[in-house]
Amino acid sequence: MGFGSYDESEQENQELDAELDDDEAVTAGENDHDGQVDFEFTASNDELLEKLEDIKE
DSSP: OOSSOOOHHHHHTOOOOOOOOTTTOOOTTTTOOOOOOOOOOOSOHHHHHHHHHHHHO
């Protein structure tokens, strides 16, 4: 066998439990928040561009 040893009949006999309860579902707006995020940059644009060039190399 190629990729590890397993019984191929086990592949065929697997049952998928695709039933989802509404209680377990995640809604898209469940984790929304109305907040503000501030960032403070200590590096200059030239320093950041230099780091970018180093990363590209």
